[in-house]
Amino acid sequence: MPAVRCVDVCKTYRQGELEVKGLDHVSLEVGEGGFVCLSAPSGGGKTTLLNAIGGLHRIDSGEIWLADRRIDGLGKGELASLRLHQIGFVFQAYNLIPVLTARENVEFVMEVQGVPPDQRRARSMEILEEVGLKGLEDRRPAKMSGGQQQRVAVARAIASRPTLVLADEPTANLDSHTAEQLMELFVELNTRHETTFVIATHDQRVMGYARRIVRMLDGRIVDDTEQEAA
């Protein structure tokens, strides 16, 4: 069963008088454990598709399925719960909570999930070690580099052991070395935990790590290619 299935998805935005097609009859399947890059120039529809899969955008028509659950008709609360328990988000801007330490940022989502404190603490330490931040657990974001902050954001995204990670331009604010490290981390998590990754990017370096590249233009899928990952 595919981890993600989009069937004939359409989404239109209004920009003043203009109607812009964000998604134009998009159909896509991503298998469990997949590692897919959505590639498009700005305004091509990759972020819109990512947000639609994550339940952040309402679609005009079509169907979106996560595993065996159709999500496009779910209410706000149900979608929030789905994101909390099944989906991990990584954004271009790390958007950590500035007053919490790295560990507390990771624990925050787990607390919302209702994970008991001792388990929360153990799991957050384990994940931070996994993303290479051992020893920096008690630092606040302001005292960390961009790469370190993005790693905390990744740790936060995977803390709840989601089956699907959606990453929107995760390397956009990182230098090439840090970007490579982050992508290697994604690959490792994908391989070790069989977590499905869907990454929106127009960064060629990132695409090199993907096993499949879906190219979009003007809200449509124009190319869908399997490739050997780097």
Add this chain to the structure above:
Amino acid sequence: MALMLKLAWRNLWRHPRRTWLTTGAMVFSNVILVFMISMQVGMYQMMIDNTLRASTGHLQVQARGYLEDQKIREVVPQVKPLAKQLGGELDLDTVAPRAAAFALASSADRSYGIQIVGVEPMAELHVSSLPGLVVEGRFLEGSNTEEIVIGEVLARNLKAGVGDELTFMGAGRDGSFAAAVVTVVGILESGNPEMDRSLAQVPLAFFQDVFTMDGAGHDIVILAPDLFQVATVKSEVEALLPTDEDLVALDWEQLVPGLKQAIQADMSSAMFMYLVLIVLVAFSVLNTQLMSVLERTKEFGIVTALGVSPGRLGRLVLLEATLMGLMGLVIGVVLGGALVVWFSFYGFTFPGLDEMAGQFNLPDRIYLPVTLFGLLFGPSVVLLASILATLYPMARLRWLEPVDAMRAA
């Protein structure tokens, strides 16, 4: 919850100056409220206590209808035995029988209309402040002696002093002519010139003889242990009243409605002022919390995208406001409480208090009572108002769309 609490607390200190300014507004209003409410409570307690101790007591047993007409025929039969019985049953020594009649009092030079009151001198010591307010001579001693104590203004009007004789004339209970000659043994100064103008007390037994009362009186005055027990004592008294007589127990609010009205009027104007103060503080909190929510729109968008519900974010904002409110409450109560404790020892006065003091039998300094009500009522309302002021910023989070919020600058 611990992490949420930690997050809320740290969020408050993202902008320490703003937090302190808002907390400072709360502290300021709380100190004012603690001081003002304690002063009001103290003044009202003194007004009530002093007025009631000088005149009616907390409760009175009377014949039904006597309060409205004050007719000498509407009596409590065998008033002394009933007073003694009530005192025994209630286990209170603050029960005293009285009788009253209107009379014309004459000295060698002048005549004045007075209300003459028959009292049991020993019992009166327990229920009334008047025996302690004798400024010349002494209070009544004998139970059936031909002596009288009068108010200072009346003494001046009659040009009578201690040792002088007065004649009073009136109508007895049976309609007969009642008259007697009494010796002035004391002059009272209650502090209320109006009261001192007509104040005259004689021993109850003597009064009953002169006014042919046949053992009857008009009131049994009762002082409850304190104001808060008046209702309880009243219901006990009602249960103890003889069923074959048409007697009623009346509390001070029924006996002196003007006193309650004066307090209510004063309280209403004070409450309006407090309300204005509290609304201003609430707007300050609203402003702070709204700014705090607006500047974190992007951050809230992110955590909503991560699956945190708007309700939980709303509770976080509420927790922040509550923490700030509690800081204001604690600091305000400590500072306001210190002020109240100081004035509970050294007293407080202000221009115009002398005049009011005379009217309501108050001393010229108010000693503030240290009560939980005085300390906590105002600050609790401020805390509640602060929490209510957070409802709008909380509601905004309900409408938050994660994608739009994440685009916020």
